[in-house]
Amino acid sequence: MKFEPVFLDELNTQSKDYKVSVTVAEKGRVRDSPKKPGVTFQTLILEDAKKNKMRCSLFGDQIPTYGEVFVPKGKYEISKTPISVVEGPIVPKYQPLFTIPRAVDPDGRYDVVAIVLFVEDQPQMIPNIRGRDSPVREIYQERPITISAWNDLAGKECDALCTWAEKFNVIGFTALKSRMTKATGFSLNTTMSTRIIHEPKGDKADVLREWAKMYPQMLLGRQEKVLNVRYPNTVKNVVTIAELRARKAIHTMQNEIARIKVTIPEPEMERLNAYVGCQGCGKRTNIPVGTSFPCNACRKRDSVSSHRVIFKFECSDESGTMTFTTFNDATEKLFRKSSTEIFNIKTTEDVEAFRKRQEKLSTKPFIFQVTPSQELETNNVLIWTLKDVEIIDDVSIPEVANSAYAELSHPLMIKPSDKGKGIEHELLLETEAHGKKTSVLGVWINH
Numbered sequence: 001m002k003f004e005p006v007f008l009d010e011l012n013t014q015s016k017d018y019k020v021s022v023t024v025a026e027k028g029r030v031r032d033s034p035k036k037p038g039v040t041f042q043t044l045i046l047e048d049a050k051k052n053k054m055r056c057s058l059f060g061d062q063i064p065t066y067g068e069v070f071v072p073k074g075k076y077e078i079s080k081t082p083i084s085v086v087e088g089p090i091v092p093k094y095q096p097l098f099t100i101p102r103a104v105d106p107d108g109r110y111d112v113v114a115i116v117l118f119v120e121d122q123p124q125m126i127p128n129i130r131g132r133d134s135p136v137r138e139i140y141q142e143r144p145i146t147i148s149a150w151n152d153l154a155g156k157e158c159d160a161l162c163t164w165a166e167k168f169n170v171i172g173f174t175a176l177k178s179r180m181t182k183a184t185g186f187s188l189n190t191t192m193s194t195r196i197i198h199e200p201k202g203d204k205a206d207v208l209r210e211w212a213k214m215y216p217q218m219l220l221g222r223q224e225k226v227l228n229v230r231y232p233n234t235v236k237n238v239v240t241i242a243e244l245r246a247r248k249a250i251h252t253m254q255n256e257i258a259r260i261k262v263t264i265p266e267p268e269m270e271r272l273n274a275y276v277g278c279q280g281c282g283k284r285t286n287i288p289v290g291t292s293f294p295c296n297a298c299r300k301r302d303s304v305s306s307h308r309v310i311f312k313f314e315c316s317d318e319s320g321t322m323t324f325t326t327f328n329d330a331t332e333k334l335f336r337k338s339s340t341e342i343f344n345i346k347t348t349e350d351v352e353a354f355r356k357r358q359e360k361l362s363t364k365p366f367i368f369q370v371t372p373s374q375e376l377e378t379n380n381v382l383i384w385t386l387k388d389v390e391i392i393d394d395v396s397i398p399e400v401a402n403s404a405y406a407e408l409s410h411p412l413m414i415k416p417s418d419k420g421k422g423i424e425h426e427l428l429l430e431t432e433a434h435g436k437k438t439s440v441l442g443v444w445i446n447h
Contacts, residue, residue, distance in 0.1 A: 008052035019079035022046040025053060026175070027072045028192040030063055031152060043192060044070055046078075072109075072175055072193045092174050092197070094204040097145050100178060102186055102378045109175045110188065113205045114147075115168045115212055116140070117223040118230065119161045123154040140226045145377075146187040146254075147173060149196075157196045168212045168219050172200030185254045186377035229256045238367065242319035249372075249382035257371050257387060260322075262315035264334075264361040269354045274346035277308040282327065284308075307343040311335075313361075315368065324368070324386040333389040334361065367392055 006018050028043035042063050044056045058066055070076070092111040100110050116139060123135035137154040139147045139161065149158050163169060175193035180186050212219060238261045277284045281298035287305040295303040309331045314323050328339055335342050335357050345353045367390035375381040 007050050008046065008048045008054045009050070011054075019077060020048060021075070021077050022048050022054075024070050024072055024074050024076070026191060026193045027070060029152060029195070045192075092172060092200070092202075094172065094200070094202060096204075100145075100188070102178075102180075104178045104180050106177075109177060109191065109193070111172070111174045112176065112188070113170055113172045113200050113202075113208055114145075115208060115219065116161050116164045116171050117168075117219070118226045119158055119164055121162075123158075147176065148179075148187055148189045149194075150190050153190050153194060153196060160198065161196070168216070169198070170200060170205055170208045170212065172197030172205065180374075180378070185374045225251075225253055225256075229253050232257070236367075240319040241317050241322050244322070244370070244384060245320065247382060249376060249380055252372055252376065252382055254372055254374075254377055257369050258384070259390075260315075260317060260368050260370065261365050261392075262317050262322075262368055263363065263365050264313050264315050267311075267313055267358050267361045269346065269349075269351070271312045272342070272346050272354075273310040273312075274343040275308055276305055279304045279306040282308050307339040309339045309342045309346070315366075322384065324370075326386055326389065330386060330389045333391060334366070336360070336391070365392060366390065 006020055008020060008022070011018060011020065023046070024044055025047040026043075026045035030040055030042045033039040033041055040060060040063060042058045044058070046054045046056060094111050094113045097112055097114065100112070101108070118140040120137045120139075123137045125133040126136045127133055134151050135154040137149045137158045139149060139158065161169070161171065172195075173188075173190070174195045174197065175191050176188040177191050178186065179189050236259060238259050241260055241262070244258055244260060275284050276287070276289055278295045278298060278300075280295060280300050280303050283295060283297035285293070285295075285305050287293050289305050289307060291305050292302055293305060294301045308328055310325060310327055311331045311334065312323070312325045314321050316322075326334055331342065332339055337345075337357075344350070345357075368386055369388040369390065370384045371387045373383045373385045375383050
């Protein structure tokens, strides 16, 4: 009997004679049922040509029976007759990290091989899209990208990677999805289909292993930078603006923080912006101050309108100048007044009150904590933004002369063999491409 082809959205509980062509969009890992002890299950997400999706589950003995039949991205025809495979088995298609687009594609899935430099000791509990807390663990790789391992992968699978302090392991990760947030920037996240492969095979994995043998000092330098960001020194060193400007994006990590000691020689009232906006996201509103309202920008139903202040200025030290913008809390610290007081100075054009603030801003030094903007990971461009302001009365902070922020010296190279030279050339092409993009990669579960 010949069945007419249909789409997933045409199926219902009464469907009997049908045939549907699907792709396995996601293939979950085998897991124990939280409700039925002793029962294992595996979830599949099927997708048809119209992008309709259907969730299916395999239980118990069905898992080994169909485990090798259903593969991620495999194409199938399903009907009342036995399942027929349209395409053969799918193997990981590893790609260099720098080739992963920074424009997030919700349907994009990426297979990568990388050298693990650091793995978090314990998972963090982070709310997922359903509002429930899920265990997440960050892994840092040899380039500036973070991989976040979610749920079951944050357990034993990450524990098995904890030899990172002993040796540089080349690890494969399949079916990763990209993510961009204001808090963490660009990262890769595991999905229900992700597998962590401890002995990845193929040319790209072999090239990376050979490269790791030739450049151990380079990897040690990158590992040290990761650890310095994760576990910052208790001594809060200050660098100069000139040293900050000399930094190269290729040697900068997304989450690192630098500190500069500066004054604001010529603060201008014209560059002070005061308005009423959402207390959460700062979006401008006409709602009276102190009124609760649903904010469409940050999607908070119980946001409150409040005074908001933004200040743009040029700061300086003995080595140069930089321009920054402070928002509400940081502006309050600079002016040593509340946002309401600053709002009143601006809206009433109280020149005398601003002149007093002007004198302190131009003569009393501040410590600025600065960090790379998201341009580092999205476009590989290094732009420093102000993260926080420290008020100081008696500055007794050690300054660093061309140490942590100087360009890395050329790493110790191991002379490659003839075969190694070819591998070196291929990897250097990747390094150059990555260098132009200026972002940091690592298995951090940051490029």
